[in-house]
Amino acid sequence: MGYSLWSLARNARTHHENWPKAWRSPEPKPAYDVVIVGGGGHGLATAYYLAKEHGIANVAVLERGWLGGGNAGRNTTVVRSNYLRDESAALYEMSLKLFEGLSAELNYNVMLSQRGLYMLCHNAHEVQDAHRRAHAMRLNGIDSVFVPRADLARHIPIIETSPHIRYPVLGALLQRRGGVARHDAVAWGFARAADARGVDIVQNCEVIGLRREGARVTGVETTRGTIGAKKVALVAAGHSSVLADMAGLRLPVRSMALQALVSEPVKPVLNCVINSMTVHVYVSQSDKGELVMGAGMDKFHSYGQRGSVSVVEDQVAALLELFPVLGRLRMLRQWAGIVDVCPDASPIVCKAPIAGLYVNCGWGTGGFKATPGSGFVFAHTIAREEPHPLVQRYSLDRFAGGDLVDEHAASGIAH
Amino acid sequence: MLLITCPFCGPRDESEFACGGEAHIVRPADPAALTDAQWADYLFMRKNVKGVHFERWMHSHGCRRWFNAARDTVTHQFLAFYKMGEQAPDIAPVSYTARPAPRTDPALPADPALHTDREGAR
Numbered sequence: 001m002g003y004s005l006w007s008l009a010r011n012a013r014t015h016h017e018n019w020p021k022a023w024r025s026p027e028p029k030p031a032y033d034v035v036i037v038g039g040g041g042h043g044l045a046t047a048y049y050l051a052k053e054h055g056i057a058n059v060a061v062l063e064r065g066w067l068g069g070g071n072a073g074r075n076t077t078v079v080r081s082n083y084l085r086d087e088s089a090a091l092y093e094m095s096l097k098l099f100e101g102l103s104a105e106l107n108y109n110v111m112l113s114q115r116g117l118y119m120l121c122h123n124a125h126e127v128q129d130a131h132r133r134a135h136a137m138r139l140n141g142i143d144s145v146f147v148p149r150a151d152l153a154r155h156i157p158i159i160e161t162s163p164h165i166r167y168p169v170l171g172a173l174l175q176r177r178g179g180v181a182r183h184d185a186v187a188w189g190f191a192r193a194a195d196a197r198g199v200d201i202v203q204n205c206e207v208i209g210l211r212r213e214g215a216r217v218t219g220v221e222t223t224r225g226t227i228g229a230k231k232v233a234l235v236a237a238g239h240s241s242v243l244a245d246m247a248g249l250r251l252p253v254r255s256m257a258l259q260a261l262v263s264e265p266v267k268p269v270l271n272c273v274i275n276s277m278t279v280h281v282y283v284s285q286s287d288k289g290e291l292v293m294g295a296g297m298d299k300f301h302s303y304g305q306r307g308s309v310s311v312v313e314d315q316v317a318a319l320l321e322l323f324p325v326l327g328r329l330r331m332l333r334q335w336a337g338i339v340d341v342c343p344d345a346s347p348i349v350c351k352a353p354i355a356g357l358y359v360n361c362g363w364g365t366g367g368f369k370a371t372p373g374s375g376f377v378f379a380h381t382i383a384r385e386e387p388h389p390l391v392q393r394y395s396l397d398r399f400a401g402g403d404l405v406d407e408h409a410a411s412g413i414a415h
Numbered sequence: 416m417l418l419i420t421c422p423f424c425g426p427r428d429e430s431e432f433a434c435g436g437e438a439h440i441v442r443p444a445d446p447a448a449l450t451d452a453q454w455a456d457y458l459f460m461r462k463n464v465k466g467v468h469f470e471r472w473m474h475s476h477g478c479r480r481w482f483n484a485a486r487d488t489v490t491h492q493f494l495a496f497y498k499m500g501e502q503a504p505d506i507a508p509v510s511y512t513a514r515p516a517p518r519t520d521p522a523l524p525a526d527p528a529l530h531t532d533r534e535g536a537r
Contacts, residue, residue, distance in 0.1 A: 064513075206512070206513045208512050208513055208514070223513045223514070239465070241461075241462070241463035241464075241465075242465050242512070250456065250460035250461075250462075251460065251461075251463070252455075252459035252460050252461060253461070253463060254436065254461060254463055255463055255465070255488070299432075299433065299434045300434040300470070300486070300491075301434075301436070301463065301464075301468055301470065301488050302488055302489075302491065303465045303488050303489045303511070304488070304489055304490065304491055308416060308417065308429060309416045310416055310428075310429055310430045343459050399455040399458075399459045399460075400451040400452045400454075400455040401451065402451075
């Protein structure tokens, strides 16, 4: 059933108690054309675009926990495409454009709010680099402008622009089309739209092994039995190495805890997204009024989904450096997601060297903004058996070939 | 906050340390003899264990010396600290992968108390 003003009015008459479920929860079938391991945003988007763009609807998405319970529900909801390298710019810009049409496409309000994203500069080097990146982005057709300090103080009244602080704010790189989107809605919207096209979404179904016949992967062993598959696609973010290990495949990713926290809700004080790589925090205000913030990863490998207090201390200190007015704000919740970081901070989207196996991982700290784009190019890679032109360079082979796409500086946080 | 025992200085706060990632990776004796894939494997590919992980740490705000540790990457619990060059201690690996559960019998009557989750209700 489509969501509309009419359906809203009709359901209001029955006190909203008769809305149909947004997706079925079927028992897994014995076999599928494609089994996608990982029911996060990327996996669900992959399933949706497989069904929509390539007519492959005999697909299952297997999720160990519940939809949106992993990184899809643990990010800071920022979307942007302010990348330096041509390959990254093209990929993330495609994803941002998909975001811009996503609510209509999925008939599900993902609450995209392109409120503008500022990356602050605190020294002469960062100012130069911001100008360089602004030019590079404009050459790639992406909106970008450098905002000097005086304008910044006008746009963001609560920011500390005194020249006397330890890291004075000298200006910012602004992407006006950057902003935030409702992270759960992106996962739920893709789930509902994929389900409507016949995709089976199976939750509480952990993959515990891969079935192989000769050199080919022919299915997965799960906690709900064996499921056959012509093609198996791994989209498991922080758990990619665990799954790849079942296939005897080694990946260059490290699983790290990336933390976020939210404050108590307050009146509107911040109408944009602020990101500082030097004092090291990024922050925006949600529609509910909470300040949502994140910073760097914890320093050690983790599958623990909770972070170190020392990182929280650092990012709150950074927040107060930029916004002394928030000194009495109280924090409500803190959590961590397990992100899979590649040595060059760029993703891996490719056919694995094992027949019937496809890998999508390594999105690291910036996976949420890539959700629709990642699904789009991965679906193409699975269906056509060849990489989508936008991810030609994002193969596992690039590490042997030395052709890395070094995006450490552009990923928004230091690694 | 982790309490990390430097083999030289004793137990110290996590903030004094830097983590150097997977331990016991041996630099190939003759890099020029390797294929690109072998070199990439040495340089980039990592075990990234979910469970007991042997890793290098440096007491960067202390004695600045490197040492090794065994740590569970799920619980973050340290299981051993030992000096560089020493053998890795014999610690049984831990598996966090689920075991296959018996299929529920569809003939059993559903307990409504077990089905109050709101998944997909929105």
